[in-house]
């Protein structure tokens with residue numbers, strides 16, 4: 170059997186071009202060849218992702234591997250039709266051929282009853298979406314986005330379907346009921362209609378009662394009645410009258426409210442002493458960013474009559490939620506402090522309080538908005554509560570000083586971990602850690618984005634991802650982007666900024682996704698992204714990765730440290746593809762954060778699934794070559 174597998178594999182190798190040392194043919198057993206795994210002396214896994222393969226696949230190559238369970242040819246340059254005889258591999262569970270140039274209709278599916286994951290995305294497949302998919306009752310993932318599929322989507326019934334995407338094809342007609350619960354992004358870029366997209370034309374069920382002139386009433390066509398001209402005039406006059414009454418009520422309400430507001434502002438102004446007249450000074454900035462004794466060596470500055478935001482004129486830290494108020498402003502000012510770094514919004518300090526508590530304090534500078542607005546924004550940040558966000562515990566606000574008190578994260582930032590010293594004693598950042606960090610960030614962002622369509626982070630980058638002792642990711646600096654004025658010079662954030670962003674204080678959720686994509690590339694490549702303007706040793710990561718993936722050997726993009734963990738090569742390439750999708754030029758072509766989380770969860774699950782399935786393969790460790 171193994172001899173026939175070997176023959177089939179050699180036929181495959183001679184059919185496609187690519188990396189020349191693909192397989193060491195002097196070894197008799199293909200089970201020792203790179204990218205191949207066996208069970209009971211039969212080839213079960215053929216993984217050649219990102220291996221610069223090109224050419225077509227003739228019949229009797231893959232199909233002779235009758236015990237094949239996983240076929241991955243992801244991110245190569247293979248073309249032509251996929252031979253239909255692959256249907257002979259009845260044990261196939263995972264087929265990943267995303268990111269090639271395969272074309273023609275998909276005819277190989279009938280008979281593949283065991284299929285769990287099917288990813289045909291980013292190819293040139295055409296024809297209808299075969300209803301043969303319906304035989305695939307175990308299917309959990311069906312990704313066929315970015316192809317040339319046309320016609321309508323058949324009613325597909327998959328009891329276990331978790332991931333589904335047909336976006337950016339040439340499909341038309343209504344979305345079948347069984348797929349209504351899928352996200353909008355699964356269907357965009359086609360001429361489809363119906364839930365979750367817009368209502369199909371001619372389907373009046375969910376249309377508003379008054380749509381256009383010549384209005385029709387009723388659910389089915391035989392019930393349709395034309396409204397008389399008189400009725401239309403009546404409806405229009407009634408609606409306009411109602412609208413004016415509503416406007417009048419709103420006007421009266423606003424006037425009453427404004428009167429109240431003015432009164433409360435007056436009260437506050439009277440309460441607050443004149444801080445400018447009290448001769449307060451600003452806290453001294455450390456000259457060179459080194460330890461400066463305590464947080465505010467000029468703590469007297471604040472105690473000399475500076476006005477806090479306290480209710481009755483006392484200096485007060487305002488705490489959030491049920492956070493224990495175990496310290497006050499005086500304690501904070503007395504704490505020994507060291508500078509952690511200077512960022513866009515100010516300087517960050519590590520403060521060790523006398524009671525032993527350690528906090529991170531951020532002193533905001535150049536706050537560009539009114540006190541009231543600033544307070545509201547800080548309160549919004551304080552109300553955010555998610556395990557993957559750095560919690561804001563308290564704040565202090567006065568005319569001269571704006572301090573934000575966060576939990577201190579002992580492992581520092583992801584940026585420092587990726588690009589800092591790689592000397593002995595450092596925990597190597599393996600796939601498990603990196604993929605879990607990626608997932609943590611995605612979850613934190615998903616929480617932020619779920620707060621409203623206009624809520625975004627605005628400054629996603631590796632120095633804003635902090636880590637706990639167990640390397641869990643916590644996103645920091647959310648909600649601060651619009652507190653301060655725009656930076657005067659390009660900063661490190663430039664390498665993460667989406668091409669459409671012109672005002673850094675106004676960043677959409679899709680622009681956050683772009684920055685996250687760059688962050689994923691940074692995690693995978695180990696390279697720091699920067700902007701050409703800055704002219705330092707960094708690179709324009711999305712552009713560099715795109716060029717390597719398309720022109721050279723794609724796996725060369727990965728960080729050497731990651732390549733040591735070869736058992737996850739498939740998932741690494743999957744995450745690379747996701748990062749490339751996130752950094753699409755056009756915002757609409759980028760996936761949403763919930764989708765991204767789902768994909769990372771899924772690929773992390775498949776790592777553990779594969780590990781479990783193949784743990785007894787002693788030869789896995791002996792494989793040669795990069796994969």
Ligand SMILES: Nc1ncnc2c1ncn2[C@@H]1O[C@H](COP(=O)(O)OP(=O)(O)OP(=O)(O)O)[C@@H](O)[C@H]1O
Nearest residue numbers: 509510511512513514517529575576577578582632
């Ligand atoms: N809560 C925290 N715990 C531990 N270290 C922190 C904390 N907050 C910030 N830091 C450290 O302080 C440094 C400076 O942080 P800061 O957020 O002020 O600037 P930045 O992230 O480099 O840039 P930007 O202000 O543009 O986000 C960061 O690199 C980070 O390592």
